[in-house]
Amino acid sequence: MLFHVRMDVHLPHDLPSDARAEIVAHEKEYSQRLQRAGKWPQLWRIVGEYSNYSIFDVESTDELHDLLSGLPLFSYMTIKVTPLVPHPSKILDSDRA
Numbered sequence: 001m002l003f004h005v006r007m008d009v010h011l012p013h014d015l016p017s018d019a020r021a022e023i024v025a026h027e028k029e030y031s032q033r034l035q036r037a038g039k040w041p042q043l044w045r046i047v048g049e050y051s052n053y054s055i056f057d058v059e060s061t062d063e064l065h066d067l068l069s070g071l072p073l074f075s076y077m078t079i080k081v082t083p084l085v086p087h088p089s090k091i092l093d094s095d096r097a
Contacts, residue, residue: 001057001058001059001060001061001064001083002055002056002057002083002084002085003055003056003058003064003081003082003083003084004053004054004055004081004082004084005053005054005055005056005064005068005079005080005081005082006046006051006052006053006054006079006080007051007052007054007071007077007078007079008049008050008051008077008078008079009050009051009073009076009077010050010076010077010078011050011073011076012076023072023073024073026072027071027072027073030070030071030072031043031071034067038057039056039057039058039067040054040055040056040057040067041055041056041057042054042055055084064081068081
């Protein structure tokens with residue numbers, strides 16, 4: 001199942017810089033692990049914002065929820081999820097139906 005996910009990060013301005021650096025480092029490690037596993041195949045920065053557009057490829061909505069709620073920055077995020085299905089006019093890739 002493919003999902004388009006927009007994540008907007010809202011870190012508190014009074015968060016100490018060492019705590020900020022630590023949580024951002026954990027976020028990077030976690031996201032790269034999911035990318036290597038094929039669960040997070042696309043990750044795009046939104047220019048001028050502390051936000052991203054991502055594509056997740058997961059087995060279920062429960063799996064997506066678990067992955068997103070496991071993000072170290074989760075409690076500082078606004079997340080919008082959109083399920084995706086192939087468009088009937090799209091020429092299908094050989095590896096995706």
